[in-house]
Amino acid sequence: FCQSLNKTSSKIKNVKMSNTEQEATKCISRFCERTADGESPFSGFPLCQEHLDEDLQRCENRKADILEKLDKLSCKLGRQSLQLEKQALAIEIQEIADMFDSIQENLQQWKEKLISSVQNVHDGVSDRLEIASESDVCAKDIATVSNSGNMRDLIQLTVSMESWLDAATRKTAEFDQKRAQLRQRQNNNFGIRSVGDVAAGVQHLQNLFDRHLNDVMKTCWLDDGETKPTGMLEQDSEIGDLTSKPTHVAACTNTAGFFGDASGRVVRADSVWHEISQTLPQPCIFVAFENQSADHLLVLSLDGSVRLKCQGESVSGQTAIKGFECDSRRQLLYVGRANLVSVADLSGTLLHTIDGERIKRPFGTVHGMTANSDKLFMLCATTLMCINKDSLLVDSEIRSRVFNCLTSASVGVGLHGGKIILSDAKLVTQGKTRKYKTSVYKICSVSGELICCVNFVSSLLDENRHMCQVSVSNTGFLFLCNLPTLRVLSGYNFESLASTSHSEAPSDLALLQSQIIVTSTGTNVFSSRSKLHCYKFHAECFFVSSRSQRMSFTLMDRRGTSIFEHLLVFTCKLNTSNIFIDSVEFFIEVYTNYTNDPCP
Numbered sequence: 001f002c003q004s005l006n007k008t009s010s011k012i013k014n015v016k017m018s019n020t021e022q023e024a025t026k027c028i029s030r031f032c033e034r035t036a037d038g039e040s041p042f043s044g045f046p047l048c049q050e051h052l053d054e055d056l057q058r059c060e061n062r063k064a065d066i067l068e069k070l071d072k073l074s075c076k077l078g079r080q081s082l083q084l085e086k087q088a089l090a091i092e093i094q095e096i097a098d099m100f101d102s103i104q105e106n107l108q109q110w111k112e113k114l115i116s117s118v119q120n121v122h123d124g125v126s127d128r129l130e131i132a133s134e135s136d137v138c139a140k141d142i143a144t145v146s147n148s149g150n151m152r153d154l155i156q157l158t159v160s161m162e163s164w165l166d167a168a169t170r171k172t173a174e175f176d177q178k179r180a181q182l183r184q185r186q187n188n189n190f191g192i193r194s195v196g197d198v199a200a201g202v203q204h205l206q207n208l209f210d211r212h213l214n215d216v217m218k219t220c221w222l223d224d225g226e227t228k229p230t231g232m233l234e235q236d237s238e239i240g241d242l243t244s245k246p247t248h249v250a251a252c253t254n255t256a257g258f259f260g261d262a263s264g265r266v267v268r269a270d271s272v273w274h275e276i277s278q279t280l281p282q283p284c285i286f287v288a289f290e291n292q293s294a295d296h297l298l299v300l301s302l303d304g305s306v307r308l309k310c311q312g313e314s315v316s317g318q319t320a321i322k323g324f325e326c327d328s329r330r331q332l333l334y335v336g337r338a339n340l341v342s343v344a345d346l347s348g349t350l351l352h353t354i355d356g357e358r359i360k361r362p363f364g365t366v367h368g369m370t371a372n373s374d375k376l377f378m379l380c381a382t383t384l385m386c387i388n389k390d391s392l393l394v395d396s397e398i399r400s401r402v403f404n405c406l407t408s409a410s411v412g413v414g415l416h417g418g419k420i421i422l423s424d425a426k427l428v429t430q431g432k433t434r435k436y437k438t439s440v441y442k443i444c445s446v447s448g449e450l451i452c453c454v455n456f457v458s459s460l461l462d463e464n465r466h467m468c469q470v471s472v473s474n475t476g477f478l479f480l481c482n483l484p485t486l487r488v489l490s491g492y493n494f495e496s497l498a499s500t501s502h503s504e505a506p507s508d509l510a511l512l513q514s515q516i517i518v519t520s521t522g523t524n525v526f527s528s529r530s531k532l533h534c535y536k537f538h539a540e541c542f543f544v545s546s547r548s549q550r551m552s553f554t555l556m557d558r559r560g561t562s563i564f565e566h567l568l569v570f571t572c573k574l575n576t577s578n579i580f581i582d583s584v585e586f587f588i589e590v591y592t593n594y595t596n597d598p599c600p
């Protein structure tokens with residue numbers, strides 16, 4: 001840099017010399033009348049000696065300024081510690097990668113361990129079945145030989161069977177003993193499945209993982225430092241002034257091809273005789289009302305600003321709706337009531353009716369309904385019918401002893417992987433007070449066996465509305481809408497993770513992309529308002545900053561036999577030395593886990 005400065009000044013001298021030979025040129029500096037002595041190294045314009053010197057001085061100043069900045073940038077004092085820091089971070093990166101490799105290895109080992117454990121149980125049952133069929137063959141052989149009357153053949157046959165018979169008897173005794181131990185451990189005569197919901201347990205790991213690593217991001221200052229929501233459920237918005245009492249809600253994420261006409265009715269785009277006035281909002285919520293109180297479904301945008309009507313014979317029935325589902329991909333609504341399910345498009349036009357005649361078997365009254373992308377599940381009397389959405393025929397029927405325990409006319413039905421979730425609310429009397437008891441069951445969709453069960457007792461809000469609905473997100477969080485709360489449970493072990501209570505009673509819920517939950521509230525003894533509540537669901541807040549603490553005490557009779565366990569649930573924040581209590585739920589939950597009889 002200094003070399004180039006020297007070059008510049010020698011160049012100026014050269015210019016000066018050549019200038020003296022020419023006709024005198026004036027310095028261009030404003031108000032300077034002197035003759036130019038050279039050209040500015042910066043601008044190339046002629047300047048007098050004084051102004052040339054100033055230019056050079058400016059150059060010197062700039063050099064000094066740059067050198068000062070360079071000195072700061074070179075970080076002579078801190079450079080060594082930065083080098084150490086860089087080294088440390090490189091090691092940290094390697095360590096993180098190593099830790100993840102180790103976790104992956106550990107995970108692989110767990111995968112093998114869990115699968116082989118379930119495989120062992122499977123093989124035990126399989127062996128028992130084989131013994132059963134082999135014994136049939138043996139019995140048949142004995143009968144054949146006996147009939148032939150050949151004693152020698154009979155003796156040979158019995159001798160040949162002895163060894164197999166001993167082994168089979170021993171194996172069967174072992175199998176029976178294991179089953180007896182298992183039943184004792186489950187403490188239930190209800191026919192609980194031989195293994196719990198292992199798949200949901202593994203799925204839950206993802207939530208634990210996300211929760212922990214979100215916490216790591218925060219603790220290790222890797223997040224953006226912004227304050228994030230601390231609860232799983234955040235009340236987002238409400239849609240009020242509904243014309244009647246809403247009972248069911250369903251969300252639709254694919255409304256293409258449907259519009260609102262000038263009269264505010266949802267129509268198909270190909271209905272050319274309608275004057276289209278607006279597009280159908282996407283996503284939108286379909287709201288069904290209490291029987292006979294409305295001849296239409298209300299179609300709402302998420303903020304409630306767009307309100308349209310969905311009309312048709314499929315949606316305006318005289319009997320109460322027992323199940324309401326929307327299939328966004330097919331753009332179909334399934335409305336279950338009495339002894340049939342109406343299949344309608346988003347404009348309410350009836351396309352099909354699923355009744356006993358159509359599926360070629362009478363199914364009585366529909367008590368609850370749910371659906372996945374291929375099947376519709378209808379709970380009727382003591383059977384859960386799985387109906388193929390394409391053929392509208394019965395794929396399979398699930399029977400379960402749990403169905404006999406359901407008392408409510410309207411049962412919540414949900415799906416969690418290959419398991420069925422049922423929720424049932426009933427009125428119970430505790431002393432002089434009447435309360436709601438909500439039971440949530442998980443049953444196997446193949447065998448109908450119970451897998452787990454939980455009960456909640458909550459204060460009574462409205463005797464006439466004791467519906468409870470259930471829905472499971474694709475990440476395994478279970479949402480239970482029972483009076484007077486909206487609860488989030490772990491779909492794996494039914495542990496309460498979060499809940500929100502208000503004076504109005506939610507009757508149904510719909511999940512929108514697992515992130516937004518819509519609940520409907522009707523008029524009740526405390527409130528005459530009818531509205532929908534929208535909640536944002538923050539899965540990442542699962543235990544991040546607040547933990548649900550359970551304090552339990554056991555109520556015993558005089559002989560010391562425990563009657564049931566009370567659990568107070570309160571939410572608190574924890575740090576190393578203090579517990580800050582955020583909230584205490586105002587009611588007591590009676591909690592019966594699956595080791596007790598779910599239907600005492």
Ligand SMILES: [Zn+2]
Pocket residue numbers: 027028029032033034047048049050051
């Ligand atoms: Zn000058």
